[in-house]
Ligand SMILES: Cc1cc2nc3c(=O)[nH]c(=O)nc-3n(C[C@H](O)[C@H](O)[C@H](O)COP(=O)(O)OP(=O)(O)OC[C@H]3O[C@@H](n4cnc5c(N)ncnc54)[C@H](O)[C@@H]3O)c2cc1C
């Protein structure tokens with residue numbers, strides 16, 4: 001499982017943990033997160049700023 | 055030939071505006087001019103760069119030239135705009151005048167500098183951060199002026215990087231303008247490695263000591279000032295645009311002068327300046343639509359601010375200025391939950407610390 005970081009605000013998405021409170025189950029791969037998703041901390045759209053693998 | 059849409063400023067607000075305009079119109083010429091290098095970097099990560107293992111260079115995500123070709127715009131960097139001439143729809147730079155069809159001001163803000171004698175750093179862009187990192191080399195004790203958002207974030211980051219950190223503020227608690235005293239106290243306790251000095255007015259930094267108005271002094275090698283920002287309004291004021299604290303815009307992101315818009319840290323909307331990323335994300339969509347002739351009103355949803363202090367995780371969604379109400383706080387060591395309740399118990403804002411931060415999205419939805 002990978003970790004991804006929002007290039008604008010530094011928010012980290014861990015695939016292993018998911019974001020249950022946003023309806024994204026633990027283990028959801030980055031590729032499988034919908035295109036309409038926004039960074040929960042800063043609002044950047046998934047399609048705007050690719051997260052970088054860390 | 056039609057003049058381009060000209061965007062002044064190569065920060066997040068400038069680039070995000072360019073992207074949104076380009077998304078809606080693949081053809082219209084767009085020229086972004088910036089006084090700095092216009093390389094794209096994450097400004098929020100300046101205050102947690104140590105924790106995320108970043109150096110000033112590795113914070114740069116894309117060079118100006120890459121941004122230009124990726125978005126499909128012209129980028130002119132290292133060129134300052136000196137004046138706006140609304141009557142002829144032109145701007146002037148050191149290289150002469152240039153016409154625009156629409157003008158977007160994304161000028162950012164300047165750090166406030168308090169009258170403190172002695173050498174003082176402040177960090178509001180990558181260049182500042184480079185200088186600050188150089189100043190830290192071989193140093194141990196860092197004094198921070200200001201216990202606001204940025205001051206607390208730097209305190210956490212520097213502490214985690216092994217520095218000794220003292221924070222000074224004239225207020226009586228951290229994040230005094232944003233959170234209730236109980237939450238301030240919680241944050242202070244969690245960040246107990248920091249030397250907190252409240253009701254403290256710094257007057258002078260000299261020979262390795264920070265001097266306070268009450269006559270006391272504290273050892274420090276470097277002084278970092280983080281006491282807030284003032285929007286860059288001079289260019290706008292000189293051209294006759296209405297400004298308050300920032301460059302005033304209406305719900306269509308228009309300034310008081312035709313064909314000129316403003317966005318980001320330099321802008322004031324409904325009496326508020328909102329120097330954060332999320333407002334830029336929302337405003338840039340409305341800005342692009344309005345510039346291309348399709349009316350779209352700016353409406354901000356609740357925008358919680360995440361404080362990047364891993365030692366004391368905190369999220370705050372302050373009530374709009376002027377709203378009547380009071381904070382109601384509960385919690386303990388594990389975390390704090392504080393709601394700002396108005397008449398009839400309506401929630402108007404919130405502050406969450408520790409474990410409670412997981413309630414952020416649910417509460418933001420209730421607010422919205
Ligand atoms: C340390 C730090 C941490 C932060 N953390 C967070 C966070 O966690 N979450 C969050 O939401 N926000 C955070 N912020 C705020 C956020 O980074 C800013 O709101 C945002 O980056 C502002 O972008 P901007 O484009 O408006 O301004 P800037 O990035 O300042 O860009 C202004 C641009 O205008 C150019 N310019 C100015 N005048 C002229 C001129 N006359 N001619 C030509 N060019 C000109 C400048 O060179 C610059 O390129 C943080 C800010 C700082 C400093």
Ligand SMILES: [Zn+2]
Nearest residue numbers: 006009039042
């Ligand atoms: Zn983000």
